[in-house]
Amino acid sequence: MNRLLVLPILVPLAAATLCLLAHRRFRLQRIISVAGAGGLLTSGLLLLARVQAHGPIATRVGGWRAPFAIVLAADLLSAIMVTMAGFVAVAVTIYSLAGVGLRRERFGHHVLVQTLLMGVSGAYLTADLFNLYVWFEIFLLSSYVLLVLEGGRARLVGPIKYVVLNLLSSVLFLSAIGLLYGLTGTLNLADLARTVPLAGQPGLVAVVAVLFLVAFGIKAAVFPLFSWLPAAYPAAPPAVLALFSGLLTKTGVYAILRIFTLVFAADTGFIRPLLVWIAGLTMVTGVLGAVAQGEIRRLLSFHIISQIGYLLFGAALATGPALGGAIYFFMHVIVAKAGLFLAGGIVERLRGTGELKRLGGLQRTRPALAILFLLCALALAGLPPLSGFWGKLLLFRAGLAERAYVLVAVGLAVSVLTLFSMMKIWAEAFGKDRPADAGGEPALSAGSRLALYLPLALCALFVLGVGIAAGPVSALAAQAGRELASPEAYLRVVLGVQP
Numbered sequence: 436m437n438r439l440l441v442l443p444i445l446v447p448l449a450a451a452t453l454c455l456l457a458h459r460r461f462r463l464q465r466i467i468s469v470a471g472a473g474g475l476l477t478s479g480l481l482l483l484a485r486v487q488a489h490g491p492i493a494t495r496v497g498g499w500r501a502p503f504a505i506v507l508a509a510d511l512l513s514a515i516m517v518t519m520a521g522f523v524a525v526a527v528t529i530y531s532l533a534g535v536g537l538r539r540e541r542f543g544h545h546v547l548v549q550t551l552l553m554g555v556s557g558a559y560l561t562a563d564l565f566n567l568y569v570w571f572e573i574f575l576l577s578s579y580v581l582l583v584l585e586g587g588r589a590r591l592v593g594p595i596k597y598v599v600l601n602l603l604s605s606v607l608f609l610s611a612i613g614l615l616y617g618l619t620g621t622l623n624l625a626d627l628a629r630t631v632p633l634a635g636q637p638g639l640v641a642v643v644a645v646l647f648l649v650a651f652g653i654k655a656a657v658f659p660l661f662s663w664l665p666a667a668y669p670a671a672p673p674a675v676l677a678l679f680s681g682l683l684t685k686t687g688v689y690a691i692l693r694i695f696t697l698v699f700a701a702d703t704g705f706i707r708p709l710l711v712w713i714a715g716l717t718m719v720t721g722v723l724g725a726v727a728q729g730e731i732r733r734l735l736s737f738h739i740i741s742q743i744g745y746l747l748f749g750a751a752l753a754t755g756p757a758l759g760g761a762i763y764f765f766m767h768v769i770v771a772k773a774g775l776f777l778a779g780g781i782v783e784r785l786r787g788t789g790e791l792k793r794l795g796g797l798q799r800t801r802p803a804l805a806i807l808f809l810l811c812a813l814a815l816a817g818l819p820p821l822s823g824f825w826g827k828l829l830l831f832r833a834g835l836a837e838r839a840y841v842l843v844a845v846g847l848a849v850s851v852l853t854l855f856s857m858m859k860i861w862a863e864a865f866g867k868d869r870p871a872d873a874g875g876e877p878a879l880s881a882g883s884r885l886a887l888y889l890p891l892a893l894c895a896l897f898v899l900g901v902g903i904a905a906g907p908v909s910a911l912a913a914q915a916g917r918e919l920a921s922p923e924a925y926l927r928v929v930l931g932v933q934p
Contacts, residue, residue, distance in 0.1 A: 437494040439485055440507040442478035443517045443556035447471050447524075451549035461540045465532055468545040472528040475552055476521030483514040487911065491918070493562060493928040501562075501930050502623030508562040510925045511915035512762060516559045516689055519769045522897070523681035524552050526770075526890035527674050530777055533879075533886035534674045534784070542584045548678065551577035555682050559689065562929045564612050564622040564698075567690065571608070571654070575601055578683060581675050582667060597667035600660075604653035611646035614639070615698075625929035627698045628922070644699045644706055648691070655687030657747060658716040661740045665724065668739070669732040673780025676732065680739050681773040685765065688746045692761070695750060696919045697926075710751035715842055718744030718849040725856045731779040731789035731864070734856060735772070738815065741849060742768045748830050748846060749916075752837050759916025760829030763909055766901060767814065767822035774811035774894025778804065781887050782864055785876045791860065796869030800876070803888065805865045807895040812861065814898035816854035822901040825909060 450471025457463045486492060486509055493508035495501065509517075528548065535544055554574025561567050579601075582594045616622055618639060619630040634640055649660070656664040664684070668676055699706065721741025728734035745768070749761025781804055782797065783789045798805045814821035827850060834843040879887070901908050918925065 437492055437507075439478065439482045440492065440494050440509055440560055443475055443482065443521075443560065444507075444553055446474040446478055447549040447553040447556065450474070451546050451553065454545040454549060455543075458543070458546075461537065464540065464545045465528075468531070468548060469525070469528045471549050472521065472524035472552070475556065476518065476525050479514065479518030479521040482509055483511075483518050486511055486514045487914070491925045491928045502621050502626035505566060506562040506623065506929055507560045508925065508929045509560055510918050510922075511911070512689070512692070512919060513559045515762060515766065515911070515915060516685075517556055519766055520552060520555050520559070520682055522893075523678060523769060523773050524548075526773060526777065526893050527678045527681075529886055530677070530780070530890040531674045531886075533883040534777075534780055535672065539584050539672070542580075544581070544584065547577045547581050547584075550574070551581070551678070551682075555686055558686050562624050564615065564624060564627070568605070568608055568612060571686070571690075572605060574683070574686070575605070575654075578679065581678075582671050593663075593666035593668075593670050596663045600653055600663045604650045607646050607653075608650035611643050611650060614643050614646070618643070623929065624693070624697050625926040628700065628926055631698055632701050640699070641705070644695075647694055647699075648706070648709070651687045651690045651694070652713070653687075654684070655691065655743055656684045656740050657713050657743055658720050658740075661717070661721070664740060665733055665736045668736045669730070673732075673776055673783065676736075677773040677776040677780070680735070680776055681769045684739055684743055685746075685769055688743060688750070688765075691747070692750050692758070692919065696753065696758070697922055700753075700922075707751060707753065710747060711839065711842055714744050714747035714751050715845045716744075717741070717747060718845055722849045722852045722856070726852055726859075728856075729791050731782060731791065731860060732776075734860065735775050735779060738775075738853065738856070739772060741853065742772065742815070744849070745827065745830060745846065748834065748842060751842070752833055752839060753920065754833060754837060755917045755920040756836065756913070757830065757833035757916070758919045759909070759913035760826060760833050762915045762919075763829050763912035764823075764826035766908070766912070767826045767898065770894050770897045770901075771811050771814045771823060774891055774898070775808070775815065777887075777891045777894065778808040778811060781891065784879075784887070791863035793870060794864040795867040796865075798865040800869075804891075807888070807891045808865070809861065810895040810899055811891075812857035813854075814902070816857050817850045818854070820899075820902045820905075822898040822905075825902060825905040829909060829912070 454464045491510040495504035551574045557570035653660045724737035749757040814823040817823040817827045
């Protein structure tokens with residue numbers, strides 16, 4: 436068994452178990468949670484180095500051969516996603532040292548975070564559709580509880596919508612799995628890539644493809660299935676919101692990329708054009724919703740939706756360069772969004788509100804916060820030399836090569852509106868004078884300042900560093916995109932796992 440494939444699952448599982456055993460020792464839980472996140476990041480980096488050097492790897496769990504075995508596999512996309520999950524986990528767990536109250540810790544915050552990380556890692560590494568469903572349910576169950584911890588009755592409306600729609604998504608997902616198994620007799624992703632084109636029932640294959648698209652579309656919050664996200668996410672505290680924004684919807688997009696480049700790689704005649712429309716409308720509706728908001732959490736929540744549209748841009752075109760651009764954009768947006776939510780949390784901590792009209796003056800009183808927020812905000816808008824610029828450039832170049840001129844134009848327009856909305860936060864929270872009736876800022880201890888600002892600084896340095904190092908990072912993303920567009924090596928290792 437290849438330990439590198441098992442570690443990203445075992446490390447958070449071990450951390451969750453230890454936190455559960457230390458349920459009354461909160462300081463120890465915090466240490467374990469940060470260590471578990473660091474272990475996940477380390478295992479992701481080791482896996483990424485191994486896959487980049489030697490190509491996709493796979494291992495089976497138990498004594499059966501593929502396609503009957505439970506197979507774990509990693510190509511560059513899987514390894515990159517595990518690594519990014521580890522990076523966000525480190526930032527969020529450090530931030531939680533000062534950004535999560537004792538009451539949440541009593542209810543199992545650290546256990547749930549580690550369980551969520553285990554589920555996300557399993558989803559990235561499984562090579563079996565049913566186990567993908569299982570891992571999705573594990574991290575979604577954790578997210579349900581994280582969302583409603585400490586929430587009063589008035590704050591349950593959004594989370595209830597989140598739970599109901601994601602349960603519907605799970606039902607559709609499981610139904611699609613059942614239909615596909617009845618059609619092919621297998622659920623191994625590599626085996627499905629061989630058998631689905633030979634099934635001889637194009638109508639049923641198209642129906643199953645649409646079921647998967649709707650199921651994953653709900654989880655990814657794409658147009659028109661996103662209404663649960665701006666209703667539910669603002670109810671979560673900033674640390675949890677940063678974790679959700681970095682991982683949950685992105686895992687839905689990951690599933691779309693994986694399934695529609697393997698199982699439904701053959702053009703069904705309408706899926707690709709449908710993805711183009713969904714990508715454009717997701718970008719537009721998300722950014723227009725953001726521009727209309729006057730509260731930081733809700734504004735940034737709508738931007739989660741908008742940025743998902745750029746990821747679908749690459750999935751819709753499905754060429755090597757487009758998929759490479761989407762993977763680069765994955766790395767960028769996961770961290771940039773997490774950083775913005777962490778910055779918003781600090782603003783709320785200092786001023787007691789996230790309403791823009793009641794903020795102001797932070798540029799003078801908190802210059803470090805202003806600079807770190809600005810780096811993440813400009814990266815999200817796509818200004819050079821930050822990471823968002825290069826991610827969008829790669830996508831737009833791929834779009835022009837495929838003559839997707841309208842989609843490129845929509846992406847450019849959405850970038851302008853993203854910049855406008857980010858500058859709206861900047862002008863209201865940082866640029867203008869502080870309102871006369873604003874209260875005083877709470878005193879923060881040195882330890883709290885470090886716990887709050889260090890994760891934000893890591894995110895800001897990441898978007899700056901990935902932008903400056905665009906050459907090697909884009910080469911890595913391009914290699915991952917080529918693997919997705921031509922997955923023969925992945926299929927070979929999944930089906931050819933040796934005892």
